[in-house]
Amino acid sequence: MQFRVVSVVAALAVAALAGGCGSSASERAGQKPEGPAHVLTMLKPIGDGEELAYFASEVERLSKGTLRIRLVPSGYSKRPDFEAATIRDVQHGRGDLAFAGTRAWDQFGVHRMSALMAPLLVDSYALEERVLGGDLARQMLSELRPLGLVGIGILPGGMRHPFAASKRLGGPADYRGLTIGTQESRVADATMRVLGANPVRVPADTLGLKGVEGLEQRVFVLYGNRLAVPGSHITANVNLWPRPLVIFAGADAYKRLTAGERDVLQQAATNAVPKAGPAARSYDLDAAGNLCRTGRVAFDPATTSELRALRRAVAPVYRELESDPETRATIQQIESLKAQLAEPPVSLPKCAGRSATRAGAPTALDGVWRMDTDPSAAGREGLDENWGHWIFVFDHGKFADTQENPKACTWGYGTFAVRGNQTSWNFTDGGGIAPNNAMNKPGEFFVFDLSSYRDTLTLKPVPGEISPVNFRAKPWRRLSSTPSRRFFSKRCPPPAEALPG
Numbered sequence: 001m002q003f004r005v006v007s008v009v010a011a012l013a014v015a016a017l018a019g020g021c022g023s024s025a026s027e028r029a030g031q032k033p034e035g036p037a038h039v040l041t042m043l044k045p046i047g048d049g050e051e052l053a054y055f056a057s058e059v060e061r062l063s064k065g066t067l068r069i070r071l072v073p074s075g076y077s078k079r080p081d082f083e084a085a086t087i088r089d090v091q092h093g094r095g096d097l098a099f100a101g102t103r104a105w106d107q108f109g110v111h112r113m114s115a116l117m118a119p120l121l122v123d124s125y126a127l128e129e130r131v132l133g134g135d136l137a138r139q140m141l142s143e144l145r146p147l148g149l150v151g152i153g154i155l156p157g158g159m160r161h162p163f164a165a166s167k168r169l170g171g172p173a174d175y176r177g178l179t180i181g182t183q184e185s186r187v188a189d190a191t192m193r194v195l196g197a198n199p200v201r202v203p204a205d206t207l208g209l210k211g212v213e214g215l216e217q218r219v220f221v222l223y224g225n226r227l228a229v230p231g232s233h234i235t236a237n238v239n240l241w242p243r244p245l246v247i248f249a250g251a252d253a254y255k256r257l258t259a260g261e262r263d264v265l266q267q268a269a270t271n272a273v274p275k276a277g278p279a280a281r282s283y284d285l286d287a288a289g290n291l292c293r294t295g296r297v298a299f300d301p302a303t304t305s306e307l308r309a310l311r312r313a314v315a316p317v318y319r320e321l322e323s324d325p326e327t328r329a330t331i332q333q334i335e336s337l338k339a340q341l342a343e344p345p346v347s348l349p350k351c352a353g354r355s356a357t358r359a360g361a362p363t364a365l366d367g368v369w370r371m372d373t374d375p376s377a378a379g380r381e382g383l384d385e386n387w388g389h390w391i392f393v394f395d396h397g398k399f400a401d402t403q404e405n406p407k408a409c410t411w412g413y414g415t416f417a418v419r420g421n422q423t424s425w426n427f428t429d430g431g432g433i434a435p436n437n438a439m440n441k442p443g444e445f446f447v448f449d450l451s452s453y454r455d456t457l458t459l460k461p462v463p464g465e466i467s468p469v470n471f472r473a474k475p476w477r478r479l480s481s482t483p484s485r486r487f488f489s490k491r492c493p494p495p496a497e498a499l500p501g
Contacts, residue, residue, distance in 0.1 A: 058268035153269020156277035290443030395483035413498030
């Protein structure tokens with residue numbers, strides 16, 4: 001996997017929610033597969049496949065383990081046309097299934113899906129779920145047949161906000177002259193042009209802001225890819241559009257399936273729709289909280305007058321979309337559903353910035369601790385950054401850790417507090433040798449319950465909090481009551497400022 005949108009925490013959160021693709025849902029439920037498993041290859045145009053976890057889990061559950069999904073990178077994540085190239089691969093039989101955003105299909109002559117990209121139209125998860133859970137989605141998917149493809153389902157995706165590296169983006173005037181990165185969407189490009197910005201297509205592996213001054217992007221990605229540099233701005237109450245994911249199959253591959261297998265795929269996609277939207281919202285809220293704690297990013301609301309001006313400014317985009325009768329009818333149906341729901345637009349929470357952490361008082365955690373785990377501790381994804389030889393050093397409100405195995409060697413550090421039998425960790429930074437980009441990132445916040453006996457410490461999850469399993473896979477053993485850097489990995493020690501002395 002060349003690229004990780006999420007940190008280790010987000011990956012683990014998804015695994016806890018959905019079970020994922022690596023282990024059978026039937027096995028988790030204590031069932032044995034009724035026969036040999038039929039494994040379908042699903043190409044993924046981006047490095048992550050977490051968004052498909054609910055679908056893959058449902059496929060295994062409904063088939064009782066006889067039908068499984070194996071996610072395989074398409075290899076195009078470094079290209080601006082990463083989704084279109086993946087679609088063409090399935091057309092040529094290079095995968096059984098794949099997924100791609102609805103945004104990418106207009107270049108293939110699929111018109112109805114473009115309505116989902118109409119700027120500022122689908123601005124709540126309730127509306128997105130209603131649109132994708134009924135006849136509208138089936139009408140959209142029917143347009144894939146002439147392409148030699150079969151639409152399986154469309155899953156809700158996260159809302160995309162305006163982001164700029166050095167200025168606030170409120171009304172149209174704020175966009176003028178900026179170079180804004182977009183991803184595989186003619187509608188996004190047209191929207192940026194009518195706002196006076198210059199759109200530039202960027203690949204999935206957007207690991208920096210080279211050549212652009214802003215992006216239309218999810219908070220989840222802005223955080224996971226460390227794109228939110230100090231002084232940057234996210235417009236909290238402007239939802240440009242969502243990024244729903246189309247699950248589709250090659251027509252020939254679909255023909256080879258039994259009627260029962262086709263039913264399983266269709267039902268799994270239907271079952272995943274009401275779960276995918278809340279999950280996307282949860283990931284973005286977690287990422288927003290982490291970004292807020294870094295103190296690097298401003299979450300700016302657009303004013304009422306700025307919102308009105310934005311809607312007036314994007315009117316030419318609507319006129320172009322509605323020049324196609326099918327797209328116009330779809331936009332009208334979405335507008336009708338939106339009026340019926342009367343759901344307020346999604347808005348990111350207010351951000352108070354970095355909270356002060358008091359340090360200096362000794363705690364029961366102070367000292368050096370060790371934990372050794374094998375690859376099974378890495379969960380369904382098996383990320384090398386999540387298992388191995390761990391060293392944790394706590395010192396009067398500051399902590400640092402290292403993790404290493406033959407393939408990865410990472411470090412992280414930050415501040416911590418102990419209150420009663422709970423400890424909370426706030427990461428300042430992380431790095432090291434991370435083949436999956438799954439090191440800890442600034443602003444991550446974990447909470448654990450503590451249980452100790454002599455020199456053995458056990459960490460347990462706290463309901464409603466993020467308590468990653470990789471840090472608590474086994475009991476810790478105390479190596480020293482005196483905090484010291486000498487126990488850290490020599491391959492990837494944390495920087496000197498993490499724990500001086």
